[in-house]
Amino acid sequence: MSLSLPDISALLLRRGNAQYGDEAVSQLQHALQSATLAEQAEESPETIVAALLHDLGHLIVAERDGVDEPDNRRDELHQFVVLPFLRGTFPEAVLAPIRLHVDAKRFLCATEAGYEAGLSPASKASLALQGGAFSAEEAARFITQAHAAEAVRLRRYDDQAKVPGWQGPDLTHFEPYMARVTTTAMASQ
Numbered sequence: 001m002s003l004s005l006p007d008i009s010a011l012l013l014r015r016g017n018a019q020y021g022d023e024a025v026s027q028l029q030h031a032l033q034s035a036t037l038a039e040q041a042e043e044s045p046e047t048i049v050a051a052l053l054h055d056l057g058h059l060i061v062a063e064r065d066g067v068d069e070p071d072n073r074r075d076e077l078h079q080f081v082v083l084p085f086l087r088g089t090f091p092e093a094v095l096a097p098i099r100l101h102v103d104a105k106r107f108l109c110a111t112e113a114g115y116e117a118g119l120s121p122a123s124k125a126s127l128a129l130q131g132g133a134f135s136a137e138e139a140a141r142f143i144t145q146a147h148a149a150e151a152v153r154l155r156r157y158d159d160q161a162k163v164p165g166w167q168g169p170d171l172t173h174f175e176p177y178m179a180r181v182t183t184t185a186m187a188s189q
């Protein structure tokens, strides 16, 4: 069930023109902006790849359901849906920040004054579907997990990666990062 690197690129290019929820950018634009912000912050290649692929689950759901746009009235659990497709292709250092990026938003809402107020309207709406802000106890438990810190940083890139008309590197710039961190020898050929 794992996607190869060419499968992942093809999915991003095929489905990436869909609008990113109610945001003003496409899914592919959002992925590229997120990865670029991670790269500019000198994140590890694994975290840059996680930033690129953190919302791939939305594209998998769209492909599965044969729809162009996700249904924003329900939580697709995209952070989990994507995992079986990536598990054989990337290490835990890529998978964990993807898995945790929704909870990272719930963590930041609980621990950082003003964070929730600064979220985009679409992100506030999905927060409610995703369970809302963590309690203090849930937040304390969340941040002890491996790769939770990377997930929180990824979340900040995610939040900023919604700029309409942004110009930056295209997918070919990030394919070498995926090839570098993949655990599948064949996929890197």
Ligand SMILES: [Fe+2]
Pocket (backbone or CB within 6 Å): 030, 054, 055, 158
């Ligand atoms: Fe995102």
